[in-house]
Each structure stands twice: as structure tokens, then as C-alpha cells.
Amino acid sequence: MLTIDQQIMKKEEGTIITPAGFQVAGLHSGVKRKRNDLGIITCDVPANAAAVYTTNVIQAAPIKVTKESIAKEGKLQAVIVNSGNANACTGKQGEKDAFLMRSAAAEQLGIPEYYVAVASTGIIGLPMPMDKIIPSIKLLEPAASDNNVDQFNESILTTDIFTKSTCYQTTIDGKTVTMAGSAKGSGMIEPNMATMLAFVTTDAVIESSMLQVALKEVTETTFNCITVDGDTSTNDMVLIMASEKSGNEGLTPQHREWSVFVELLRKTCVDLAKMIARDGEGATTLIEVEVNGALNDKEATQAAKAVVGSSLVKTAVYGADANWGRIIAAVGYSKAIVNAETIDITIGQVKLLENSQPLAFAEEEVSEILNNETVKIVVDLNIGTGTGVAWGCDLTYDYVRINASYRS
The missing domain is CATH 3.10.20.340 (ArgJ beta chain, C-terminal domain)
Structure with a gap:
């Protein structure tokens, strides 16, 4: 009989769109001088979702918006992400801007606003340049293409040197289950979490509450075990979406292969966490x-x-x-x-x-x-x-x- 580790295979060419149902896009809106700075992840169905957030008591406006969205039904169909501006410590206007990003993305996709999460990373305390962001949201065209993945992965970076992506597959109930992730993070990285964003997609069949249980458990031994400089940021988020397209039986801790799913998630998060640590600002080792x-x-x-x-x-x-x-x-x-x-x-x-x-x-x-x-x-x-x-x-x-x- 195969061990749990042997049941999980790394898919070297896999990306965040490899799990069934997901598409992405990324572009340069002008918030940053050169690199892409606006991205989106979409699912063709409302996906069950879960998230964990920074432990900093000062939390940026996008976290408030995302918490509200997930709390509505436990589902998401899109995540709109910008880099270059954290929209943190920006007062009531910052909250309005984060909600405006949510509504603009929802309108662009034709979905309810509460199916959209918002994430931001960058400089703290600056007003959001909404005159650049809102028109650019309307230009995002999600697709399941390698080029779109490259554009998205670049769009979430700040001082990162390289993009961070991984993908794994396993079999649960005789069905192929895929999980993948993209992340950013380079400085202000300290347990618990830090200036890091991680987005995980899977086609596993699992309810939001069970996703939350698995994500919380795995985060403790992955993202919460990295540090670059001892600073904890205001914007950190790890978010997972499950399209439920794999066809396995619903996963719970009582499922005979629950431990396989948890290990699938752990391997995905370990890869991303190690890449974030490796890409610490100025790091060589x-x-x-x-x-x-x-x-x-x-x-x-x-x-x-x-x-x-x-x-x-x-x-x-x-x-x-x-x-x-x-x-x-x-x-x-x-x-x-x-x-x-x-x-x-x-x-x-x-x-x-x-x-x-x-x-x-x-x-x-x-x-x-x-x-x-x-x-x-x-x-x-x-x-x-x-x-x-x-x-x-x-x-x-x-x-x-x-x-x-x-x-x-």
C-alpha cells in the first residue's frame, strides 16, 4: 500500500489554472512604474472558499472586504488583486475604495459583489489611485492560458525577485484531485504570516467550513513557520477556492482520505512558503x-x-x-x-x-x-x-x- 506521501505527485507544469474551473489575468494599470500591478482569479462557478489573515491588529481595508464577502455564503467566484499600494491605514476612503474595487470586478464579470474578494499589497498609507485601477479592472480578460498565468503571477509582486507557483495532484475516491497556488512575499515576513499573499485553487469537493479547518491546520506548519525580518504586515492573506469539479465524495475529517487532502494542501503551502523565504529581500540563501x-x-x-x-x-x-x-x-x-x-x-x-x-x-x-x-x-x-x-x-x-x- 502506498504511503500518503507516495499518493501525491508534483505536477511540474501545473499552475493556478490547472485545477478545473479557474482562469486568471494580469496587466499594468500604472500604479507601479513598470511591472504588472493588477490581477484577477476567477472561477466559472461560485467556489467554496476559506482564508486566514494577518495577526496584526492593524488590518488593511481589503481584508475587511474579503472577510465580509466570504461570510455571506462561504463562496467566492473572483479575487481582484493589486500591488504597489497596500490600501492600509487609509481611513474611510480606503474602505470605500476597496469596496469599489469589489463592485467594479463584480460588474465586469456579471456576478454578485459578495462573490468577489479583494487583496492589496504595497506601500502603506497612500491613497489608492482609483483613477488608474477602476478603468483597468474593465480591461481584465481572464483566460486559462500560460501567458495569462505569467501576467497574473507578475501582477501580485512587490519587491519579489521571482514569481512563486506550484501544483500537485492526487487521487481521492478514484477521482483525480488537483491543487495549485501562486504567492508573493519578500519582505516584512514574520510568523504569523506577514507581507505575503497566497492564493490556492483546487477542484476538490469540500465545503467551506471544512476548507477552513484544513487551511488553519496547514497554515500553522507552513506560512506561520517562515520569517525574513521579524516584521508583520497589515495585508497578509492566504485564500483557497474549491471549484468542486473533481467529482470526489465530499471531504470531511471523517472521510477515509481526509489526511490525503490535508497533505495535498500542506505540500502546496510548503512549496509557496519556502519560495517566499528564499526570495527574502536581498537574500542569497x-x-x-x-x-x-x-x-x-x-x-x-x-x-x-x-x-x-x-x-x-x-x-x-x-x-x-x-x-x-x-x-x-x-x-x-x-x-x-x-x-x-x-x-x-x-x-x-x-x-x-x-x-x-x-x-x-x-x-x-x-x-x-x-x-x-x-x-x-x-x-x-x-x-x-x-x-x-x-x-x-x-x-x-x-x-x-x-x-x-x-x-x-
């Missing part, structure tokens, strides 16, 4: 921190987040410096339960610390490992069976340069 032997999984994840979020660990990776002292210090202040005498630390394949005692190692060998595009740090607390993983990136001179001139 993706850092993965795995903590084992914790009291429980929650404690392990807590420690992993502390290590990957440490500015000193990040700069050590950038400088290819095998400074394990910074790693153990981060474990110590993580507030996870630890035994100071039983900690092991490994970078790549080289163990640097065993039972909290330093081991002899070749500095040159570890420096070479730290110069790779991906660096894995493993910490074993040796006090339990809990495991957790978190992702981040190194901290470079370019991070300062990019953020020092973000508005100019």
Missing part, C-alpha cells in the same frame, strides 16, 4: 531549521522559529561563519523547554555540538556548506519526541539597501 527531540511539536516549532528568525544567525549564514553559539543562544531564548546539557547542533552533515559540548570540525568545510543556496540546520534537544521546521533566509547588505529606498 534559504535557511531551513529543523528541531527534533523537543517536549512536543509546538515547542519544537517555537525553537525552530527562534533560530531562523535570529538576525545574528542570519548574518552568520551570510558570512559563512560556523558560529554555533548564535544558534544555541536562540534556542535558549525561544521559551521552549530545553535542557542546557543535552543539545546537539548540526549544519549540513557536520555536527558541531553534542550534549551541549563543542566538537572539533573543519571551519572550511562548514563555511563551504554555508555558501550553498540552501542551508539546513538541525537542532536536537534530546528531551522528547517533538519535531518542527521553520524557514527563513540570510540577512544581507542588500536588505538594507532595498528597504532604505522602498518609497523612492
Whole structure:
């Protein structure tokens, strides 16, 4: 019998429109100087929907609109997205503008307003240039084409270097079920969530309430386990839509293949989360921190987040410096339960610390490992069976340069 992992296959050429029923479009409206800055995802039927949002108590106007839309029936048929302007901290006018974006998209598609979600990302505190956005919404022509996918994926970016997309397939009840996603995120990335937007599509048959259960569970070990710089934004959103076109039996936690669906969602979100971490502003290295032997999984994840979020660990990776002292210090202040005498630390394949005692190692060998595009740090607390993983990136001179001139 195949394991759950073996039942799920990555579809290398798949995109956000591979699940049945979805189309996208993207274009340049003029909010940004050059790149596309306005996009849309549509479904040919009202799709069951769920979302999770930033934990920042200051939340942008589009989040209010999207919450209201999903609350109506638990369904969405479109998501209108702009980049370059976050429409955050813009007062009552910002709310009016977000609702106006919703109504313009609904009118363009001929659907009820409450079937439209709104997402924005960019500079905080600037009025929305509605004179550019509204006429451009009327020019969006969603289609299921590779060119449209490229245009959409570009339209949601801010300081990102590359677009982020992934797709997986599995079989549930003998039916092929597909899931795919697109995301953006580069700076102000910190658990929980951050300046990131992620949109996931699937053709699985599943009610909105069950989508919410699965998304909340998966977000905790994927998007909430990435960090770039410790800042949490006002606009973050992960949104999933299910067209229910695959023909499987309705998925609930009682379904015999519920765990397969959850893993399908987890793999999709892990891919997007790691790409966001890898594309941290100015980053040269993706850092993965795995903590084992914790009291429980929650404690392990807590420690992993502390290590990957440490500015000193990040700069050590950038400088290819095998400074394990910074790693153990981060474990110590993580507030996870630890035994100071039983900690092991490994970078790549080289163990640097065993039972909290330093081991002899070749500095040159570890420096070479730290110069790779991906660096894995493993910490074993040796006090339990809990495991957790978190992702981040190194901290470079370019991070300062990019953020020092973000508005100019």
C-alpha cells in the first residue's frame, strides 16, 4: 500500500489554472512604474472558499472586504488583486475604495459583489489611485492560458525577485484531485504570516467550513513557520477556492482520505512558503531549521522559529561563519523547554555540538556548506519526541539597501 506521501505527485507544469474551473489575468494599470500591478482569479462557478489573515491588529481595508464577502455564503467566484499600494491605514476612503474595487470586478464579470474578494499589497498609507485601477479592472480578460498565468503571477509582486507557483495532484475516491497556488512575499515576513499573499485553487469537493479547518491546520506548519525580518504586515492573506469539479465524495475529517487532502494542501503551502523565504529581500540563501527531540511539536516549532528568525544567525549564514553559539543562544531564548546539557547542533552533515559540548570540525568545510543556496540546520534537544521546521533566509547588505529606498 502506498504511503500518503507516495499518493501525491508534483505536477511540474501545473499552475493556478490547472485545477478545473479557474482562469486568471494580469496587466499594468500604472500604479507601479513598470511591472504588472493588477490581477484577477476567477472561477466559472461560485467556489467554496476559506482564508486566514494577518495577526496584526492593524488590518488593511481589503481584508475587511474579503472577510465580509466570504461570510455571506462561504463562496467566492473572483479575487481582484493589486500591488504597489497596500490600501492600509487609509481611513474611510480606503474602505470605500476597496469596496469599489469589489463592485467594479463584480460588474465586469456579471456576478454578485459578495462573490468577489479583494487583496492589496504595497506601500502603506497612500491613497489608492482609483483613477488608474477602476478603468483597468474593465480591461481584465481572464483566460486559462500560460501567458495569462505569467501576467497574473507578475501582477501580485512587490519587491519579489521571482514569481512563486506550484501544483500537485492526487487521487481521492478514484477521482483525480488537483491543487495549485501562486504567492508573493519578500519582505516584512514574520510568523504569523506577514507581507505575503497566497492564493490556492483546487477542484476538490469540500465545503467551506471544512476548507477552513484544513487551511488553519496547514497554515500553522507552513506560512506561520517562515520569517525574513521579524516584521508583520497589515495585508497578509492566504485564500483557497474549491471549484468542486473533481467529482470526489465530499471531504470531511471523517472521510477515509481526509489526511490525503490535508497533505495535498500542506505540500502546496510548503512549496509557496519556502519560495517566499528564499526570495527574502536581498537574500542569497534559504535557511531551513529543523528541531527534533523537543517536549512536543509546538515547542519544537517555537525553537525552530527562534533560530531562523535570529538576525545574528542570519548574518552568520551570510558570512559563512560556523558560529554555533548564535544558534544555541536562540534556542535558549525561544521559551521552549530545553535542557542546557543535552543539545546537539548540526549544519549540513557536520555536527558541531553534542550534549551541549563543542566538537572539533573543519571551519572550511562548514563555511563551504554555508555558501550553498540552501542551508539546513538541525537542532536536537534530546528531551522528547517533538519535531518542527521553520524557514527563513540570510540577512544581507542588500536588505538594507532595498528597504532604505522602498518609497523612492
